Structure formats: structure tokens, C-alpha cells
């Protein structure tokens with residue numbers, strides 16, 4: 224075999240849990256290590272080691288990502304009550320993704336992997352739609368109350384000098400009701416906008432953004448204005464040079480246009496819109512197992528992963544010695560995405576070319592009719608064959 228492809232800077236490798244941890248090792252052994260002289264700084268985010276280190280390992284892995292600029296992450300368990308006993312945990316540790324996102328201040332971009340034979344429910348969507356969700360504030364950090372009849376509700380803001388500004392929200396005459404307070408910050412909206420503009424330039428795709436600024440004349444309008452100001456001041460020239468567009472419209476109009484579109488752009492969404500629309504878009508493209516995810520920080524740090532979880536049900540089968548047919552495609556693409564980004568940052572065209580080949584071999588394998596059970600159920604190819612978890616990776620390796 225020819226010499227392995229060399230790397231200069233390490234990649235931050237975040238290992239994880241359950242079935243995806245099993246797949247992680249297989250991908251490395253079968254698809255990466257035979258071809259690449261892998262330089263990685265390894266962090267074990269498996270729940271046992273997070274518990275052992277009081278979750279310090281998660282923080283350390285995020286700090287290392289800041290330092291090196293590129294990470295690849297395996298799916299991890301977010302503990303709940305059942306996991307407390309299953310893993311005998313000291314504490315109900317927070318979601319690693321939440322911790323990492325808070326440290327990197329990033330935005331998550333989710334993109335479906337499209338293959339022949341799996342037709343989206345919207346057949347005109349021949350190119351991927353990438354959803355970017357602003358993951359801070361709004362209804363996710365709200366304060367709510369139930370309100371009694373006869374109450375008067377006001378919004379009160381006390382500034383740093385102690386001055387109060389008041390706005391009447393509602394007087395509850397003749398009925399009880401509910402109220403909700405929510406917020407966002409210019410800093411967070413700016414970070415979100417920057418991540419979106421950078422990602423659009425990086426992937427050479429148009430960027431769409433939409434809010435309800437006609438109704439929400441201060442709140443949503445602030446989002447619109449911040450995006451517009453940053454675009455004019457810092458990104459317009461680069462967008463024009465790259466031949467891509469920044470497009471703002473009302474959220475209702477955006478939804479209608481998305482349905483009619485052929486895909487191939489990034490759709491930046493406010494927090495709630497992104498929560499809802501990412502599930503709709505993922506389902507429409509066919510399978511959560513074919514959805515990649517990358518966290519991009521406003522200063523250009525990238526963390527790649529699969530959008531799905533640890534596939535617990537398959538793992539329990541695996542533990543019982545039963546055969547599994549778990550889809551490794553999104554995790555393979557997390558690796559190829561991270562290797563390609565490393566190659567771009569370090570000017571290593573061979574590493575970028577390897578990432579391209581790995582993705583092509585994966586897609587070609589499925590399009591030749593070899594696939595895992597989840598895709599087998601969806602595929603309209605006339606001749607198809609269901610293979611097990613490792614069988615799929617071996618088939619990809621044969622094409623590499």
C-alpha cells in the first residue's frame with residue numbers, strides 16, 4: 224500500500240457512547256487508519272469517563288477544539304433519571320453538546336446527505352437544505368406565569384441608573400390567563416449572524432434568513448437589522464465575489480419558498496423556528512441517520528458530528544450478541560467533514576481529496592444497492608441488499 228496521507232495539526236477526537244461508540248472504532252479501523260496517518264487528540268466523552276472526571280473531560284475537549292480549530296464528535300448520552308442508575312452517576316451531568324456549544328458560542332448547521340433511491344417527501348428538493356438554528360434565548364430561556372382575573376401586567380425594565388421604563392402588556396378583565404417573558408442579546412444574535420455568513424461563504428451557498436418583523440417590530444426586527452448591518456459592513460463584498468446571495472424575507476414567505484425550492488441553500492432560523500423546521504426538513508429528506516451536523520463558532524472553529532443519538536436500541540441488541548444494521552453514514556461524514564476542514568486549514572490537498580473519496584465511496588455504495596436496514600426500507604432501487612453494521616463499512620472500504 225502507498226504511503227499514508229500525512230497530517231500536520233491534530234484533530235480533536237471526541238469519543239462517545241453506545242452503538243455510535245462501536246461504530247466510531249469500526250470507522251477508524253476500517254476507513255481512516257489504513258489510509259491516513261491520523262493525528263488526533265483523543266477525548267473520551269463516553270458517559271463513564273465523564274462521570275469519573277466530573278465532566279471535566281467535556282470542558283477540556285471544547286478548549287482543545289478552540290486551540291486546534293477542528294473537532295469530530297461521536298454521539299453521547301445526555302443523562303436522565305434512567306441513566307443515573309444504569310451508569311451509577313454522581314450527578315445528572317449536562318448534555319455535552321450544550322456544554323461544548325456554550326464554550327464555543329457556536330451555531331449548529333444540519334445538512335441531509337442525499338442519495339439516489341431515497342426520494343425526499345418533497346420531490347423537488349434535489350439539493351440539501353441546511354438549517355442553522357440560533358441556539359440561544361427566546362422561548363427556551365423564558366419566564367412564564369399563570370395570571371388571575373383582574374391582574375394588570377406590565378413589562379418593566381430597570382436600567383443601570385435605576386430608571387424604569389414600563390409598558391402595559393394586558394389587563395385581565397373577566398378571565399384568567401397566561402404570560403411569557405423572553406429575551407435575546409445583540410451579542411448572541413451577532414455571533415449567530417457571523418457563523419451563518421461564514422458558513423455560507425465556506426460552503427458557497429446562498430443564505431436565507433426570516434423572522435416575523437412585521438408583527439414583532441422591536442424584537443424580531445432587531446434580528447433583521449443586526450443581520451443586515453453585519454452583511455453590509457463585513458460580508459457583502461465577499462458574498463458578491465463568491466457569487467452567493469444573502470436573502471431576507473418574512474418567515475411565512477420563507478416557508479412557502481422553501482417548499483417550492485430545489486434546495487441548495489442555508490436557512491438561518493430563530494431558535495423556535497429552527498427547532499421545528501429542522502425536524503420537518505430532516506423527516507422530509509428521509510432519515511435522521513443521513514443528517515450531518517456541524518457546530519461553527521463565530522471565529523471559525525468547527526465541530527462535526529452526526530445529528531442522531533447513540534442508537535440505544537441497536538446497542539442493546541449488539542450487547543446481546545445479535546446482529547445490528549446501524550447506519551454509519553452521518554458519522555462517516557462527520558469524519559470526512561473534519562478531515563477536509565483540517566486539510567483546508569493546513570493546505571493539505573491530499574487530505575481534502577481523501578475526504579472527497581470517502582464520501583463518494585459511501586454514497587456510491589448505497590447507490591449500488593448496498594445499505595443498512597433503515598435505508599433498505601426506504602430505498603426505491605430495484606435491486607438492493609441489506610447488510611449489517613460492519614458489512615456496510617467493509618463495502619465502503621472496497622470502493623475506497
Ligand code: NAP
Pocket residue numbers: 297298299300301302320511512528529530531532533534535536537548549550551597
Ligand atoms: P437516536 O439515538 O437518534 O435513535 C432513535 C431511533 O432512530 C433509533 O432507535 C433508530 O430507530 C433510529 N436511528 C437513529 N440513528 C440511526 C442510525 N444511525 N442507524 C439506524 N437507525 C437510526 O435517539 P434516542 O434513542 O432518542 O437517544 C439515544 C441516546 O442518544 C440518548 O441517551 C440521548 O441522550 C442521546 N442523543 C445524543 C445526541 C448527540 O450526542 N448529538 C443527539 C440525540 C440524542 P429504530 O430503533 O427504529 O431502528
Ligand code: MG
Pocket residue numbers: 498499502
Ligand atoms: Mg425539534
